[in-house]
């Protein structure tokens with residue numbers, strides 16, 4: 204079995220000046236031209252006085268992937284739509300470079316290919332090759348892995364990767380969603396402003412609903428800017444009758460009591476009925492993804508908590524050599540990067 208050293212890659216974590224771990228990880232390798240290159244992945248910026256990585260790769264605009272920090276570096280790299288989402292969400296200017304998902308870009312002499320993973324609008328997986336021919340794929344969070352290429356080193360997520368946890372197994376309840384729309388003349392959905400709200404609009408239009416969709420300000424701004432075929436969207440009015448409303452889950456309480464309310468979530472701790480619509484692969488989906496990609500080695504780098512460890516252990520047990528982020532022993536402080 205090949206180890207990271209055989210693949211010509213060093214995976215490491217960084218400590219910030221306070222001595223705590225920066226989120227996620229960085230990777231050092233030699234480019235096909237023999238140059239030593241460092242890519243930081245979904246992590247926060249290193250203070251300007253220290254040596255910078257060659258790039259901050261940002262897979263998507265969810266807060267737990269730290270684009271809010273990395274977006275201020277001119278070395279940040281993300282898709283055009285991720286950059287727009289970051290600017291709207293954080294009300295600051297994106298300082299890095301962008302690409303259209305599917306394009307191949309040159310990052311510090313490394314040819315980086317980009318792929319959609321359908322987790323959010325603009326979300327991207329990155330693939331490149333190092334000096335010894337190792338194909339390195341960073342997936343970010345994944346909803347649909349069908350467009351992802353084969354690789355030798357897979358760096359991936361485990362949001363629902365614990366095979367011993369029943370809540371990690373689910374299917375999207377598209378039928379329940381469609382029935383709720385059909386059966387309730389006056390209806391509102393609780394959905395997070397970035398990610399879920401755009402998925403809700405896409406699904407509604409996919410069902411053939413062509414009426415007005417009312418949204419809160421942030422959701423409206425993100426959806427109008429990011430979705431090409433969103434149909435007629437309006438700012439939240441009285442929300443009772445001719446339109447469907449989409450607001451963040453915690454704003455459902457503020458809407459009139461006579462309308463039917465649902466939350467689009469996998470969680471069950473809301474006071475309104477939940478409709479299971481996820482932005483993620485479940486545990487089976489993650490395993491199928493790894494089997495299809497068939498890497499020599501896998502590093503599970505996200506999220507926080509025990510799931511990366513549980514997923515890596517499971518992958519090991521079915522024959523995929525794996526490491527989770529908490530097992531990475533290379534730790535550098537700012538001075539040594």
Ligand SMILES: [Zn+2]
Pocket residue numbers: 263265322344
């Ligand atoms: Zn995410």
